[in-house]
Amino acid sequence: AxxxxxxxxxxxxxxxxxxxxxxxxxxxxxxxxxxxxxxxxxxxxxxxxxxxxxxxxxxxxxxxxxxxxxxxxxxxxxxxxxxxxxIAEADRQAVFGEFVRLPGAPVDEPGAGLGLAI
Structure with missing residues (x-):
C-alpha cells in the first residue's frame, strides 16, 4: 500500500x-x-x-x-x-530480462540473475 x-x-x-x-x-x-x-x-x-x-x-x-x-x-x-x-552500454537493456547474468558473474553463486526484471 x-x-x-x-x-x-x-x-x-x-x-x-x-x-x-x-x-x-x-x-x-x-x-x-x-x-x-x-x-x-x-x-x-x-x-x-x-x-x-x-x-x-x-x-x-x-x-x-x-x-x-x-x-x-x-x-x-x-x-x-x-x-x-x-554494465557495458550494449548490455544495459538486456539486464532487465529475467534470468540474465552479466559476464564475469561467479557461476557457483546462487540465484537466477540480476533480478532487475521486477
Missing part, C-alpha cells in the same frame, strides 16, 4: 542490513543522510533497493557502495552508486 515513507529511515535500515556483507568484502557501504519523504509502497521499494544493493556489493571488488536520494524538481531520484565494474 502506498503511504508516506522517510527515505532517511529506509536507507539507514538497509545500510545496517547490508553493512556486514559489504565489510566482509572489504567494501564501505554508506547511506547518505536524507530528510526526504515520499509516497511509496514501502515493501516493494525496500525489495527493489535490497536487490540493487546486493548486486552493487556482489559486482564491486573494491571501493564503496552509496545509497542516497536527490530531489529532481517535484520528483526524487533514489540512487545506488558503486565503484564496481559497471
Amino acid at each position: 502506498v503511504a508516506p515513507l522517510s527515505l532517511g529511515g529506509l536507507f539507514d535500515e538497509l545500510a545496517r542490513e547490508f553493512a556486514p556483507v559489504a565489510r566482509a568484502k572489504g567494501l564501505t557501504l554508506t547511506a547518505a543522510p536524507s530528510s526526504l519523504w515520499i509516497a511509496s509502497d514501502r515493501d516493494l521499494l525496500r525489495s527493489m533497493l535490497q536487490n540493487l544493493i546486493a548486486n552493487a556489493i556482489r559486482y564491486t571488488d573494491h571501493g564503496r557502495v552509496l545509497i542516497g536520494a536527490r530531489r529532481d524538481g517535484e520528483r526524487v531520484r533514489i540512487l545506488v552508486c558503486d565503484t564496481g565494474r559497471g
Whole structure:
C-alpha cells in the first residue's frame, strides 16, 4: 500500500542490513543522510533497493557502495552508486530480462540473475 515513507529511515535500515556483507568484502557501504519523504509502497521499494544493493556489493571488488536520494524538481531520484565494474552500454537493456547474468558473474553463486526484471 502506498503511504508516506522517510527515505532517511529506509536507507539507514538497509545500510545496517547490508553493512556486514559489504565489510566482509572489504567494501564501505554508506547511506547518505536524507530528510526526504515520499509516497511509496514501502515493501516493494525496500525489495527493489535490497536487490540493487546486493548486486552493487556482489559486482564491486573494491571501493564503496552509496545509497542516497536527490530531489529532481517535484520528483526524487533514489540512487545506488558503486565503484564496481559497471554494465557495458550494449548490455544495459538486456539486464532487465529475467534470468540474465552479466559476464564475469561467479557461476557457483546462487540465484537466477540480476533480478532487475521486477
